[in-house]
Amino acid sequence: MEEARPDTASSSSLAARLRRRADGIRERLAPHWDRRWVRWIAIGLGGLMAAFFLFWLIFARGLPDAATLLEYEPPLPTIVRDVNGQPVHSYARERRVQLQYSDYPPLLIRAYLSAEDKTFFDHHGVDIPGFFGAVLDYVTKIGSGQRAKGGSTITQQVAKNLLIGDEYSPTRKVKEMILAYRMEGVLTKQQILELYLNQIFLGRNAYGVQAAARAYFDKDVADLKLHEMAYLAILPKGPANYRPESPTGHQRALERRNWALGEMAKNGWITEAQRSEAMAQPLGTVQAHGSGFDARAGGYYMEEVRRRLIERFGEKAEDGPNSVYAGGLWVRSPYDPKMQELTATALRNGLLRFDAGKGWSGPVGKIDIDRGWQRELAASYVGVDYAGWRVAAVISRDSSSAQIGFADGSAGTLPAGAAQMPYRRAGGPAFSSLKPGDLIVVARNGSSWALRNIPEVSGGMVVEETHSGRIRAMQGGFDSRLSSYNRATQAMRQPGSTIKPFVYAAALDNGMTPASIIVDGPLCVYQGAGLGQKCFRNFSGGSAGPQTMRWGVEQSRNLMTVRAASQTGMDRVVRTIKAMGIGDYQPYLSFALGAGETTVERMVNAYAMLANHGRQLFPKVMDYVQDRHGKVIWPLRWRPCDGCNMPNWDGKPMPRFGFEGRQVMNPMTAYQVVHIAEGVIQRGTATVLADLDRPLFGKTGTTNGPTNVWFVGGSPDLVAGVYIGYDQPRSLGGWAQGGRVAAPIWKAAMAPVLETMPKTPFVAPAGIRMVTIDRRSGKRVYGVWPTDDPKPAVIWEAFKPETEPRRSIRKEEVAAQERAAARREASAQARQRTDSDFLQDQGGIY
Known part of the structure; x- marks a missing residue:
């Protein structure tokens, strides 16, 4: 890796400015040079300037070039669109939506300036009074173990987050100041604010204000109300301190939000009437939710898309500018939600039908109940999406019932009579085999719950277009959250x-x-x-x-x-x-x-x-796959279809795609x-x-044992295939044949599709x-x-x-x-x- 070098241009320009100022001071003091005190002042000022210049050079050495921020692109999630062009899935470790400065409402920007840096448009990267106040606070807290207040401007926060890191030390503050000074000479104030508003972490895995607006209020920034803007503006100081789910955090959030509204009024950016009306509003946050996409949709299909994207573009930002979890890719997929639902339902029903009467196959997982069952269950990511079934943790069990808990913190009762199916591994009723920490599948049964079984047998199904090879649906088991x-x-x-x-x-x-x-x-x-x-x-x-x-x-x-x-x-x-x-x-x-x-x-x-x-x-x-700027980066030999869109149609026959394969x-x-x-x-x-x-054409298949049963076939336009068998191959039973087991599953999935x-x-x-x-x-x-x-x-x-x-x-x-x-x-x-x-x-x- 090339060694980082100091910004010599910035250092030399600073030296030139210092020399010019020294020359001006000498010219003013020249008429009084014969007085001794004047000479001492001049020498002192010169030494101070030299010391400051030397100090600047020492701390500036090795700092990154602020000009790199002109080309900075924040990590963005990869979005997958279905066959209809609708977004259906995302791959992200940081939930973020990148906006331009003009997309943020002016009142929202003023809320952040009031809470973070009200003199932002007046200083040149460093707020001198604020800096000396932070230094004094740091000195008074040495040895106390307490963290001093920041005193950083928005420019310094951008420098820390994007160029330096979050090291807690006085030297980092000095480096922040130097970089902030340089940034102000390279970027406009609007560019710095755009970086800040797109980058900051605001809790709930939301990075940037737009993602936070969705996470806390399920709104876009343009639709936020004043009291909502003020709440988002207080989060950079510490989102964990203002969690609305916590009673203490909720109260702190109200107090801090009202403080921000008061600061906006002091700065003349809202009226007293607006402040009073906003302070009277509740926080109004929504319950924490995921990315906004249905996590259950196309589990196996979307995981296959992810694997192939990572294989081609890499996973992390270090793997390249178009990595899956940071590159902001847009992926157009042939995934058909309706066909996927039919495929998944048909395969699941077929597996349940085959497995019926064989007894309970056992828990779907285990957790350490002593470490907190709710947290452990939520962290297990084990789930199921079928006919109202839910995954629960066994909390305790006595002779008549078991107490079970769910990932959302709710609890319920599983009566012994609702868990009497035989345990196929140990014999006896399943209820007697339940232990605290077991993860089981249950379904609502009146006011209580009843045990359900995940089939031990499994299988897979794929639906593919015959003219292009595009896979319209894919199911690789009962549920991807039970087994990937x-x-x-x-x-x-x-x-x-x-x-x-x-x-x-x-x-x-x-x-x-x-x-x-x-x-x-x-x-x-x-x-x-x-x-x-x-x-x-x-x-x-x-x-x-x-x-x-x-x-x-x-x-x-x-x-x-x-x-x-x-x-x-x-x-x-x-x-x-x-x-x-x-x-x-x-x-x-x-x-x-x-x-x-x-x-x-x-x-x-x-x-x-x-x-x-x-x-x-x-x-x-x-x-195809597009980068964040809309350029198609896969397939490599991608060619746009000129004249395919209606506005560009010249009245001639529409273009036809040629054959691809040999x-x-x-x-x-x-x-x-x-x-x-x-x-x-x-x-x-x-x-x-x-x-x-x-x-229709097709062929059944049954292997010796029989251990696997198949049917593959289709119409002139769609072909689908089904396989059923155990993960560790063993006999399915002498009656199992492809025509009896696999073909009916194929029929259940494809009949509604073929009718259209x-x-x-x-x-x-x-x-x-x-x-x-x-x-x-x-x-x-x-x-x-x-x-x-x-x-x-x-x-x-x-x-x-x-x-x-x-x-x-x-x-x-x-x-x-x-x-x-x-x-x-x-x-x-x-x-x-x-x-x-x-x-x-x-x-x-x-």
């Missing part, structure tokens, strides 16, 4: 059969078609001498013989998937999976059944790319997969969604040929049109050019196809014999 672990973006879980569409995509890229016949029959893999053979099975057991690829996807047949992967080559399959951003896996057959790990966000994004005709998407929780999958392949996956909704494992009666959207079909890319085929045999059908029957015998199928089933085929071609199939089967068996790393427990993935 985001299961939508951080939990690495096996996707099970939701991986299968990408296995078949690789097969479609390598010679197969949706009508290709794949044998649904026994398949064994030799894993080496130590492990022997591993034989696969379907989730439901049994086999169905030769079937079309479409049928295999709709019915989620493991044997067909593994055989298709084997014939295609797992190296090609894992390349496809990697290109879609799901994960980077080794070419082992286990990964064709979802043995690899990924996140809900990655799977949703991959399905969105399928709906986007195989074009790459990047999941976005931020559209093509990572053949668009015809992507459409074929989507078209096949529509059958999963119509007649496959997710028919619970069929009554939504609109074009038109029924748009999936559009085929150029080159796709739609052909009528028999759904079970895959043979081409002529003269018969598909019907509206959900399980028709004849359907439209999507084929790439020259791959659709032909009307007739020559015997030589049949023989050639049989030989090619035999070669593929032999090659697949050779690869299977080297697959010694196949996971033993994956035969039951569904």
